[in-house]
Amino acid sequence: MSSPLIVRERERPSGAPPLSQAQLPERTVQDSLVFATVPLGSDGAIRDLYRSFLGTVRVGRLMEDMDLFSVWTCRAFLLYPPGYFPLIVTAYVDEFELTPFLPQPDQDIRLRGRVTWTGKTTLEAEVRMEQLKGEDWRVLTKAFFVLAARTLHNEPMEVNRLRPTTPAEEKIVAAGNQRRQRRFELADDRSLLQAPTSEEYAMLHSNYLATLAGGDLSPACLPETPRRAGCERLSESRLTTTVFAHPIDRNMYNTVFGGYIMRMAQELSSANTYLLCNETPILRYISYIAFRRPIKIGTLMILHSMMTYTEGNFEQLQVCVEVMEPKTGETVTTNVFYLTYQTASLAPLVFPDSYSGRWSSLLTSPVLIASFAAVVYVLG
Structure with missing residues (x-):
């Protein structure tokens, strides 16, 4: 019908x-x-x-x-x-x-x-x-x-x-x-194409030093330097889930309904925060949801969640939605989310383990950082 x-x-x-x-x-x-x-x-x-x-x-x-x-x-x-x-x-x-x-x-x-x-x-x-x-x-x-x-x-x-x-x-x-x-x-933001400022370098270096638990800090020993408790690498703060796009979740164009994607991203990021903080988080704000292209029914949806920044008992998570065509293996990013959670206890300090991790994750768009800071100021 x-x-x-x-x-x-x-x-x-x-x-x-x-x-x-x-x-x-x-x-x-x-x-x-x-x-x-x-x-x-x-x-x-x-x-x-x-x-x-x-x-x-x-x-x-x-x-x-x-x-x-x-x-x-x-x-x-x-x-x-x-x-x-x-x-x-x-x-x-x-x-x-x-x-x-x-x-x-x-x-x-x-x-x-x-x-x-x-x-x-x-x-x-x-x-x-x-x-x-x-x-x-x-x-x-x-x-x-x-x-x-x-x-x-x-x-x-x-x-x-x-x-x-x-x-x-x-x-x-x-x-x-x-x-x-x-x-x-x-x-129109192009912050990821610009060299980091001295303030951004100082912030990252301060965060890095906060992860060290002492010991020999000579360059040769840094890879083996013990990490302070309550610190997480960005690569270890990830959580991924993969689901097929089924017809029950379609819209009028036979593509996936946007609200379903939003629910999947929120529930994945909530579970990710729960695992890293060992307690139930409360969602406080979503800074940015972009729908770059529709998702066709029958494709694989791969959702990647990562804790990119923390301050006090607030956590910002990024969720990227990728779509894979099973027959060709082609993968494209279709959606990006930035969600801010609050926990009762202090959040772990996350630190990058690569140059791209530093600037594409910790130092995201200034508009997003400003939104995160506003939430922390109002609710913190």
Whole structure:
């Protein structure tokens, strides 16, 4: 049975030209405001899907729901003449923030979405998850999703222009423009092509000395110098998993649903942090999620998690998603994640064991380091 969305796309009159943004009615933030409920408190079967082995809520499941709900939010915003209906795909996730309020597994969760910025063929949707505490709705997570409108043939499709109608909406749109500029800066970052500064050298050298446990520090003996307890090499901080991309996880284009990739990356990085810190971590922030290319059904998904930086009891992990074509052996990177966790105890000090490890891992983009530092400052 064909999907209703595909049927509506095919109903576009033969030979009808694509619509330009000027031909579409302007829309407001209020036009896109939608709500939904995750019935954890009222549906036991649903609750079991979201409950972890510790009795807490699986954050990866919530991330998956937020990605799906961002598409629904854009659907509420878009308004086309009969016969025109775009498909919406996730291109980027920005500022995925988790508040100090941890989700309770026996209470319903409310999702709230609204469109906060539009380009020519892309939209930004803010999605929040909230839970009732007394008489107040407390925000659990908040994220901004950048989505692209496409035709059935994967061609760009122009979207309605967002028009602010109140001073509050003007601030919302202005903040959306600032995030758009930040994304451009991050995409144009060339820090890995530049020589490290003296401050960066000093930081790495200080971290290296902190890993030594004494003994003979002459150059000839450094490879055998004992390491201080609580230190980990980058190469020893990795965790990898490999899964096939199955049809149950597909989207409208027969490629893997972005929310499923997000859940897999979060659960792998959480397990990696648990193994290195010997305790259950709490996800605090996701600095960067890039969807570089779609993942076809039937390919192998290889997820690599690595702890790249620690400070106090905060840990930053990088998750790279690679796709391998089983028949040819060709491997390409499709997604990159940077996640910040917090533990009750001090995190191990990670140190590189190669030049590339120093600069591609410890000294990532300045924008990402700034995000990590902000989280540590606010929550530390």
